[in-house]
Amino acid sequence: MARITGSNGERTAEAIRQAAIRLIHRQGFAAMNLRELAAEVGIQPGSLYNHIQTKQGLLFELMQEHMQDLLSAMEAALAAAPAEPMAQLRAFLAQHVLYHLERKQEVYIANFELRALEKANAEPILAMRRAYENRLIGLLEEGARAGKLQVADTRIAAYALLAMLTGVCTWYRPGGRLSPEEIVAQHLELALNGVSAAAFECDTTVLPATLGQA
Amino acid sequence: MARITGSNGERTAEAIRQAAIRLIHRQGFAAMNLRELAAEVGIQPGSLYNHIQTKQGLLFELMQEHMQDLLSAMEAALAAAPAEPMAQLRAFLAQHVLYHLERKQEVYIANFELRALEKANAEPILAMRRAYENRLIGLLEEGARAGKLQVADTRIAAYALLAMLTGVCTWYRPGGRLSPEEIVAQHLELALNGVSAAAFECDTTVLPATLGQA
DNA sequence: CCGGAAAACAAACGTATGTTCGTTTAGCCG
């Protein structure tokens, strides 16, 4: 959530946030240095400290804001959809893909820079992520109870679906071959087919035992 | 340092590689420093340079070895499976999950430290990755032509499947609740259902338009 | 047992890094 104040100092704070997102996404948090960030914003390195507490604190705030936005976007999507389990699941998945297309840089950071957070900072972020995951797990359980879905393990299925849908932010480029709507539709199809009751029987007995390496 | 070596100093080179994999996986390449790596191996920082060329060169070699192993494991799995398209696809997917369970640290590095590679080093790695992806795309196209699969866009489907299956290396811990076989089986089911000809019809018209942020 | 090569050592070099500090500039309110 971004507050729109007319204040001038708040404007540089936002510029810092956006430049940081760009740089962290491009190079990673550890590889981004504050001199580069300051240059991108157009101020001196020391001036950053009028707006951030520390480099680590900046990352934490970016992640926190992002996770809050993701959670509230998800809740809004669920509230806007019919209460029926499959419609709720569909809404969750569609909003997930769309959000990841629109804010791929922040998503990328939130997913791959968790290890850069100090333990005390990682805890609340992880809690929010778990809350998000649990919402999906709950929907999958509802659908399974209603006989609309067939999943052997809802947690594994949730992780797998999230990984698949989150993957779009690693290759998506705005203005590419496919429109966001097409991408969302196709991922919805893959995801819903994957957990649908029309199950594909898989025998686990014939696995390739060919992982030998020197 | 009394080294209980059986043969030669090639053993320290291997120790460096393994320690590097562990540290890069835990902290990221940029956040890992050579003093820490040397301490982990039990030598002085400068001694590393008897075995590596530069820090960047170490990362490149790790990635190159990993990609070569992944590619040859994949080719071996395909060669061991029946030539029929669906069996080939199944073998590819199963071997992918299994490999990612067994060597999750290297996989994690190869996937998420590409941006730490200098451009000249990234190129051959990216080429190998594309070769791997293209193998899957080819199998999906074969299956679609044979009428066994229904995928709107094979490239998107391949990316989505790979993202889903690769996701296991972010949460899997050896000795956890589920055996590797169970994990492979369930992911196979999700993946094959997802692209199966028994398609779930998805209308793209009702998408949540709830991504507004002020 | 010896001599040469491979590898480890201790120490340093040059630079880059996050952060601090005292000072100066710019914007707003009365």
Place this chain on the structure above:
DNA sequence: CGGCTAAACGAACATACGTTTGTTTTCCGG
């Protein structure tokens, strides 16, 4: 216009980093 506050400046500090160097130790074949 005058004064207060927030923010930018420029310079520095202390440390951490990748890497190099000269020297010493370890290992193995002849």
